[in-house]
Structure formats: structure tokens, C-alpha cells
Amino acid sequence: MRLDIISIFPEYFAPLDVSLIGKARERGTLDVRVHQLRDWAHDVHKTVDDTPYGGGPGMVMKPEVWGEAIDTVVGDGSPRMIVPTPSGRPFTQELAQELADEPWLLFACGRYEGIDSRVMDEYATRLRVDEVSIGDYVLAGGEVAVLVMVEAIGRLLPGVLGNAQSAVDDSFAPGSMQNLVEGPVYTKPPVWRGHEVPPVLLSGHHGNVARWRRDQAIRRTVRNRPELARELDPGTLDKHDRKL
Numbered sequence: 001m002r003l004d005i006i007s008i009f010p011e012y013f014a015p016l017d018v019s020l021i022g023k024a025r026e027r028g029t030l031d032v033r034v035h036q037l038r039d040w041a042h043d044v045h046k047t048v049d050d051t052p053y054g055g056g057p058g059m060v061m062k063p064e065v066w067g068e069a070i071d072t073v074v075g076d077g078s079p080r081m082i083v084p085t086p087s088g089r090p091f092t093q094e095l096a097q098e099l100a101d102e103p104w105l106l107f108a109c110g111r112y113e114g115i116d117s118r119v120m121d122e123y124a125t126r127l128r129v130d131e132v133s134i135g136d137y138v139l140a141g142g143e144v145a146v147l148v149m150v151e152a153i154g155r156l157l158p159g160v161l162g163n164a165q166s167a168v169d170d171s172f173a174p175g176s177m178q179n180l181v182e183g184p185v186y187t188k189p190p191v192w193r194g195h196e197v198p199p200v201l202l203s204g205h206h207g208n209v210a211r212w213r214r215d216q217a218i219r220r221t222v223r224n225r226p227e228l229a230r231e232l233d234p235g236t237l238d239k240h241d242r243k244l
């Protein structure tokens with residue numbers, strides 16, 4: 001997969017050189033290219049934003065600069081364009097999986113006040129453009145949102161996770177974990193400061209372990225994410241409601 005990121009703060013993406021994503025880049029699974037938006041601003045101050053039409057606080061990013069940058073990066077190709085914004089569609093595990101299947105993604109990092117909307121309109125005429133929110137809170141810019149999405153997407157690429165099963169067992173993963181968060185996890189020692197590991201996990205009985213883990217996942221989902229729990233099969237909840 002090729003990933004292009006356009007930003008006025010390319011240094012934000014140094015973390016993509018380390019850990020899982022860094023190794024995927026070394027292996028060639030991921031081809032990440034970060035671009036400085038100001039390279040396409042031609043005035044002496046390299047201006048990339050201006051005051052909003054209609055008034056109001058803050059600054060809006062200029063369409064001309066973005067247009068030249070995206071034209072250069074895209075050429076005659078057709079990446080899927082992702083624009084982080086608080087007003088976008090929710091970024092979910094399902095969307096992460098969908099994006100992990102794309103051969104080429106282009107991330108456009110804007111300021112909170114946003115990129116001139118005509119940029120998204122222009123490129124929607126020839127590319128798939130998605131405005132995406134990583135949550136209902138406001139960041140100062142899109143860079144951190146791109147880091148979140150690149151990590152969530154990158155770990156789903158073949159060979160990136162040491163054990164592909166991990167992605168299957170992820171919270172929210174399609175299939176058996178749909179609408180479920182993961183339950184508690186434990187490792188050695190069996191007793192730590194008087195806290196014992198649940199005995200079922202030491203039993204070696206894989207069926208009982210799997211049932212216990214699902215039960216714990218349902219309990220945690222009911223407790224922490226009631227809005228997800230309501231999406232679970234009613235039969236699942238009835239059994240647990242009685243116990244909780």
C-alpha cells in the first residue's frame with residue numbers, strides 16, 4: 001500500500017518510522033510519503049491560509065495551494081483521498097479494514113478551521129473523497145488524526161501483526177467481535193500483589209477459556225459501551241443481564 005500525507009507539519013509523522021509501521025515500511029508493505037504543503041505556496045511567506053469568507057474566527061486553508069499539491073502528488077493516478085475533520089463520517093474498525101484494502105491512500109491534513117470546501121468538491125469529481133472524524137472532540141489539526149488512522153489501518157495489512165489472529169480478536173472486529181469490546185487480559189505471574197489470574201485461564205481447557213473470554217467481553221461491553229451492547233443479539237444480552 002502507498003500512503004501519501006500532505007501537511008504543514010511533516011515532522012508530526014516521525015512516529016511512522018518506528019514500531020509496527022516502521023517495520024512494514026522497511027519490508028516494503030507500506031510506502032509512506034510525507035509532503036510539506038508549503039512547497040506549493042509561492043509567495044515569500046509561503047502562505048497556506050487566509051481569513052474565512054462570511055467572517056468568523058480562525059483561518060481557512062487556501063484552495064490554490066492544496067490544488068497544486070494534490071495535483072502533483074496524484075498525477076494521473078487515483079488514490080482514495082481521506083480528509084480528517086470533526087465533521088466527517090466516524091472512523092471505525094470497519095472503515096479501517098475497508099481502507100486497509102485500498103492500494104493507495106492520500107491524507108490531506110488541514111487546520112481545525114478547515115480546508116476550503118472547493119478542494120474536496122474538485123477532487124470528488126475524479127477521486128473517492130472521504131471526510132473522516134476520529135471522534136467527537138476537536139484537534140488543532142489533522143495530523144494526529146492521520147497518525148491514528150494510519151496505525152489502525154497499517155496493523156491490518158498482511159504480515160504487519162506478528163499473529164494475524166490478533167486482528168480477528170480485536171475489539172469491534174467483524175465477525176465474532178462485532179459490537180463487542182475485548183475483555184481483560186493477563187500474563188505471568190499467576191498471583192501479583194495478592195491478585196490471582198482467573199483460574200479458568202490456567203485450566204488449559206480451550207473451550208472454557210473461549211466461553212469465559214466472550215462472557216467477559218459482553219460484560220465489559222454492557223458496562224462501558226451500552227450503546228454497542230444494544231446491537232448485540234438479544235439472546236446474548238438476556239443471559240448476561242440476569243447475571244449483572
Ligand SMILES: Nc1cc(-c2cccs2)n[nH]1
Pocket residue numbers: 084085086109110111112113132133134135136137138139140141142143145
Ligand atoms: N475527529 C477530529 C478531527 C479533527 C481535526 C481534523 C483537522 C483539524 S481538527 N478534530 N477532531
